[in-house]
Amino acid sequence: MGRSLFRKLLFDDSNEDEIVKEVVMDSTSQRKRRSYIICNHLAGHERLYLDYFTDSLVYPELVFWRRFQMICSLFLILFLKVEAHDLYFFQKRNGGKKLGLSSFQKITAALRMQQYVWIGETTALQSLKKSVTMVVDIFFEEYLRKPNNKTLLNC
Structure with missing residues (x-):
């Protein structure tokens, strides 16, 4: 609200209904919308997939190892099991019907x-x-275990 509206409220003896209308009109005209950042999620997916998971790789296995600290086959096992375990990891459409x-x-x-x-x-x-x-949740029984004395001494 501007200074002029406050001056009106202080010095004007007009009808209360008019003041309420003016306050409502002033507040609704200044409503801000969210800014939307255009992210090309599809291009990001294509780049990731083409770089590491197709038959004709852009980067060799060694680069995958350096970036992910695991071999590609282990990543794919993690990917399949985690995706099957929780719907969060499925691709969905957002409120604007665009793919996420x-x-x-x-x-x-x-x-x-x-x-x-x-x-x-x-x-x-x-x-x-x-x-x-x-x-x-998925790998606890198979891979994760309590530390033994040898592990604790090496910390």
Whole structure:
């Protein structure tokens, strides 16, 4: 609200209904909309898929190992099991009916590769939290164990 409206409220003896109308009109005319950032999620998915998961790879297995700290086949096992365990990792449409992030992008983001798949910080953190929970739920019995004395001494 501007200064002129406050002056009117202080010095004008007009009808209360008129003042209420003016306040309502003034507040509704200044409503701000959210800014929309155009992210090309589809291009990010295509780039990720073509670089690492097709028959004609852009980058060799060694580069995949350096970026993800695991071999591609292990990543694919994680991907399939985590995707099957939680619907969060499926690609969905947003409120504007546009496709959201793909499963590959969300799981890659969980492995701290946000810049590579063109996604925001919130999505990356949410993907990380969900994927850690899923990995513990899925692989706890098979891979995770309590530390033994030897492990504790090496810390």
